[in-house]
Amino acid sequence: MLKGAVLRYLISDALSLTGNSIAGVVLPLVLLARTGDALAAGSLALICAIPQFICGILGGALLDRANRKVVCVASDLISAASVALIPIVDGIWGLSFGWFVALGLLGAVGDVPGMTARDALLPEVCEREGVDLQQFVGASQSLGSLVTIAGPALAALLIGIMPDVDALWVTATCSCAAAAASATLPRGVGAIKATSPRPEASAADAPKTISPTADAARAVPLRTLITTARSVLTDGLSELFGRSALLRASVLLSFGVSMVMTSWQGIVLPAYFTQSGTPQLTGLFISAMGVGMLVGSLAYTALSGRLSRRAWFVISLLGMCVGAVGMGLLPDAPLLFASAAILGLFAGPMSALLGFFAFNCVSQERRGSALGTLNALYLIIGPMGTFLGSTLISSIQIDATGLVLAGLWIAVTVVALASPALRDLGDHPSSAGVQAEQEGAV
Structure with missing residues (x-):
């Protein structure tokens, strides 16, 4: 039975995902209702992409030096205010x-900082509660699927x-x-270990943590945040x-899938159903x-040890491709929904695998930088996908847009299956230890 920090983490994650979904x-x-223009x-x-990217990098700078739990709480409150202002502005000024x-x-x-802070907390919560990271990522993905x-x-x-x-x-x-x-x-969850002890400390060799109050503020002086953000971007990209x-x-595979999916969810399907x-x-x-993702994630969580990671990877890629091509044909609603369910079914294991690779291959000391940079990059990839979809519609x-997106998905699938770096996924203990240090082209 889930308890303690794990349960509270999952509740927070589920509530945040529900609001976002x-x-x-x-x-x-x-x-679309207010502008009447898909291209707009x-x-x-696209206009918001670069400022969002900057916020993501600054958030990554903050997370390696400030209490991640505090950042997560503050970010959720700011998000709540930004969303609540939309109906307020619409009612007063339009x-x-x-x-x-x-x-x-x-x-x-x-x-952006809130999403990154919650991601950075996940391995720490698992370690505190003695929960296997790979299984918990699968369970978390199952919860995410249920929320979707x-x-x-x-x-x-x-x-x-x-x-x-x-709404x-x-x-x-x-x-x-x-x-x-x-x-x-x-x-203690979310507190950052100090890199060096303070001279006035009574136990010089004892590890320190930055508290969520004065120490956290002292760790991130405002005048150095920009410089720190530049360093975080460099460290994150390197990681x-x-x-x-x-x-x-x-x-890179996640970026390709995200761009095509954002085109579908961000503009193509809303415009298609609005037009209908x-x-x-x-x-x-x-x-x-989401139904498909839930079933797929639960199956992966229960059966992940029955097949190699490479087998899960190939099956998931091919299954997702079948669903994406079905969606690209834009058939009648029942077949369209069935294609979406097939895509979700095989996306569940794929999402869990990619999430595991991200957490497992990133070093602890650069986790905030790497995840902050990754989430910031997604904020460019997503708008690029939305802009691509809106441009194609116009x-x-x-x-025809549906067919183009289906073709792009097939191309991503072929490249991923042929990638040398995605052939050995660390299934064997002997290769798992060196996988993190492997160098080579994708």
Whole structure:
């Protein structure tokens, strides 16, 4: 039975994911309804990408020097405020393109450091509770899959019973509740070990931790944050792309999958269902994918030892490709939902595997830098995918856009299967020890 810090971590993660999954359905629909232009929606995502990237790097700088639990709580509260302001502004002045940019940037200040802080806490929580990291990543992915079923379905229900923008109040509430759950984690969780003892300490050789109050503030003086962020970016890029061929290849694969999926979820499907007069189906579509991910993640958690990592990897890639091609044909709703479920089914094991590689290959002392840089890069990849989808819709219409995205997914699959770095995934103890030091091209 889960207890202690593990349970509280999962509750906080689930609440945050629930709010984000609701917002992920509602915000594109609100944006399309207010602007009436798919290309404008894609342009907005691209405009916000660089400021979001900067926030991600600054967040990574903070996380290697300040209490990660405190950063997580504060970030959730900022996210709640940014989302709550959307219906407030809409009711008083009306939402415009400029308001979407301003509130999107405010949300990035909270979302990016908070997401990275929660990721950085996960291995520490596992170590504290004596939980196997690989199995816990699979269990966490299963919970995430469950949330991606309930959240979008709830969003579809909310859109059906209230004005679309008012559904964001639920997201704000979830973010506040996530902050409260994170605040209950044990005091020592998230504290950063000092790199050197202070001269005035009575026990010079004892390890120190930075407390969430005065010591944390002293560890991150404002005047050095920019310099630190530059160092974090350098360290993070070096950790992600320079030390392990496996980590480098898995990160690049994640980027390719993320770009195509963001095109689908961020603009293509909302525009497709809005054009069909059934915007609420956007949430149900994502829920269908979540059902598949839940089943796939549970199967991987229970059966991960029955097959090698390479076998799971190949099966997952091929299965995801089948689902993506089915989606690209944009068939009638039942077949479209079935394709989404197939994609999710095989994405569950793949997501758990890639998550395990990220946590297992990153060194403890650079975890904040690496994960902060990784999440910041996702904030560029995602908007690029949304902009790509909006550009394709404006140029060649939605039906042709689906075929192009299916072709891109096939290309990503072929490259991943042929990658030398993704052939030996450390299944054997003898190779696992050297995998983290492996060098080579993807």
